[in-house]
Amino acid sequence: MKLLKPALLAAVLALPLAVPAAQADTPAELLVVAQNIDDIVAIDPAQAYEFTSGELVTNTYDRLVQYDAEDTTVLAPGLATDWAIDAEAKTITFTMRDGVTFHSGNPVRADDVAFSFARVVQLNLTPAFILTQLGWTPENVDEMVTADGNTVTVRYDGDFSPAFVMNVLASRPASIVDELTVMANEVDGDMGNAWLNANTAGTGPFTLTAFRPAELIRMEANPAYFNGAPAIEGVIIRHVAESATQQLLLESGDVDIARNLTPDQVASLEGEGLRVETFPQAAVHFLSFNQAVESLTPPAVWEAARYLVDYEGMTNSIIAGQMEVHQAFWPEGFPGALTDTPYSYDPERAAQILADAGVDLPITVSLDVINAAPFTDMAQSIQASFAEAGINFEILPGTGSQVITRYRERSHEAMLLYWGPDFMDPHSNAKAFAYNSDNSQDAYAATTTWRNSWAVPGEMNEMTTAALTEPDPAAREEMYLELQRRVQESSPIVIMFQASYQVAMDDAVSGYVNGATSDFVFYRLVEKS
Structure with a gap:
């Protein structure tokens, strides 16, 4: 995996929070975002329930099926390439995508899917209800989700349309984690929860390389991503609580995107080469x-x-x-x-x-x-x-x-x-x-x-x-x-x-996707001209 140049990374992290006298430029290889990220409580997909943590999970993990950057209205194949639905038997059998590896280098297995779903149910943290509504319990989840070779069979209990079940399986807590890496970092039976609240163990288009709460998120592109490597080398999300400061940083060229401007600030944006997109x-x-x-x-x-x-x-x-x-x-x-x-x-x-x-x-x-x-x-x-x-x-x-x-x-x-x-x-x-x-x-x-x-x-x-x-x-x-x-x-x-x-950004930025929820914020298609 290509690493960010140390000098380049150091320059980005040193960008000031005050506006410099001269116009600055962010590195061409990186997208730099100013955003209030102090809402994050957890980033483990089994626990993450905040807006910003949802964005982080979406960009670092995949699900069996998922709404993706290319069209957020289409439920597309993710780690599964196809599936067979038996509505009468209340089962869906997924065929896993070949050749996908986690960021650790471990191959993605059907067993990782069964582990990921069971882990959410057994930990029973905030978003677990999304999966447990399918009739899954700590006592039966091993029977409700089973792996066999490169297939995973999901069973559900309830009068649900299979489409409803598919949407459940496209939700945040259904993200697939690397069982071998997670359990290697288990402490006192927490199934890796503490470790996953500081690290990621997914397959997504980006891997988390730094997370400092209420300060910084740094993600590096995954060049082996099965849907195609991101066009940029990485994303830096800087915690900037004040919207006025976000505006100044954008106008001075110190960031590429400002995520939390007020309508008045949007109306007062100054500087050539800036635009506002509404989602x-x-x-x-x-x-x-x-x-x-x-x-x-x-x-x-x-x-x-x-x-x-x-x-x-x-x-x-x-x-x-x-x-x-x-x-x-x-x-x-x-x-x-x-x-x-x-x-x-x-x-x-x-x-x-x-x-x-x-x-x-x-x-x-x-x-x-x-x-x-x-x-x-x-x-x-x-x-x-x-x-x-x-x-x-x-x-x-x-x-x-x-x-x-x-x-x-x-x-x-x-x-x-x-x-x-x-x-x-x-x-x-x-x-x-x-x-x-x-x-x-x-x-x-x-x-x-x-x-x-x-x-x-x-x-x-x-x-x-x-x-x-x-x-x-x-x-x-x-x-x-x-x-x-x-x-x-x-x-x-x-x-x-x-x-x-409303998201304000430099005209050099294209391909940014901000869907109707925080789970639909994607950086995979972003380019900087």
């Missing part, structure tokens, strides 16, 4: 009406509301660069997302809808909102635009915990909030926005439907359940598209926006 993120923002409030139950109120949000006005001003118009519950950038945006600001049409339905006006309703930008600004925009049709909001600002507590108690009237998927499968959000089989007060469910007291129509509940178990991927995707259309057209939840993430 949709997974969180969707919505306005919802509690169906325990009688004046908010007419479907005409829901329909009119969709024409009373000034979508373009907000995205062009108060949330510019932070959100983009998105009107379906599954975020753009994931397979199965509905990207149609049929609603626009039209107060005359809204007023006519209310009049035709004979809705008694005016309606006065309290609106809970987190007392922070941009939420309070969004609430004021909604207050002004809805008033034009006779719906008057009284804004109730509160801390995040206060607002969410009221939401969970169903004690709100209207709510301005956001929702992110727990897991990268459409069912994660479908169960939140399109399913509620028991609307009783004592049947608490962590969903937007239950929290808004919306008794979802039985047909929609049945479709949500059927989509979870549908074995045909194309048919399953169409079911989720239809569920999104139904919620979009008629529900007390008005989905308005999807969060966006």
Whole structure:
């Protein structure tokens, strides 16, 4: 493996955090990133659960199947080249890719896969639930995941679509680790956990060569990567907590990418040869009406509301660069997302809808909102635009915990909030926005439907359940598209926006990929001209 030149590496690590008098340039062979990385608690794939640790795991490990840099919407072969699904028997048999080695030089074996999955279940750290939902336990995991030669057979217990199971196996804790290296570094039965929180033992396009918490991440290119060696020799991620300092370092040429600039700083970027790219993120923002409030139950109120949000006005001003118009519950950038945006600001049409339905006006309703930008600004925009049709909001600002507590108690009237998927499968959000089989007060469910007291129509509940178990991927995707259309057209939840993430970079940088979650941040295709 090619090593970074010592003098070059020393020069990079010595780059100052203050702006020098003269323009600097980062080394051509390296990508230098300014980013706040102090969220990292763990980097062991069996424990990593933070945003930045997710990025690190994605760039240093592989999974049997995975969403990759070339197209983050396609579930592609990873360490497995092909697989056979038996939905009736609830098994998937994977054929391992030949000739792949870990960064240590050890060959990748089917036994490493079985070990990696069992290790997550047995350690039972934060992200273990993603794998254990397949019915795996410390007692049965050795029977549920078995290796035989160059094949791995995965068994699951539950009424799941195989597509759902495949998405589980593409998740972060399903990353494959080098059993021989990990167990050689085991201490007191920790299965190498302490060692893997300072090192990596994967097969990914980069290998970790330095990790200093809240200071530095250094990754070196893996020239033997099975999908092709990265174009750059390495990546340096420098911890820079202050966004203003990130801006100065980018403008001075000391870094190639600044990851945490505010919208105001993005707007004030100075210097030729800089650009900003915007990437949709997974969180969707919505306005919802509690169906325990009688004046908010007419479907005409829901329909009119969709024409009373000034979508373009907000995205062009108060949330510019932070959100983009998105009107379906599954975020753009994931397979199965509905990207149609049929609603626009039209107060005359809204007023006519209310009049035709004979809705008694005016309606006065309290609106809970987190007392922070941009939420309070969004609430004021909604207050002004809805008033034009006779719906008057009284804004109730509160801390995040206060607002969410009221939401969970169903004690709100209207709510301005956001929702992110727990897991990268459409069912994660479908169960939140399109399913509620028991609307009783004592049947608490962590969903937007239950929290808004919306008794979802039985047909929609049945479709949500059927989509979870549908074995045909194309048919399953169409079911989720239809569920999104139904919620979009008629529900007390008005989905308005999807969060966006702005990344500022030097024009010399190309190929940077920042998908909708931290697990979809890739440096493998980056080039510097």
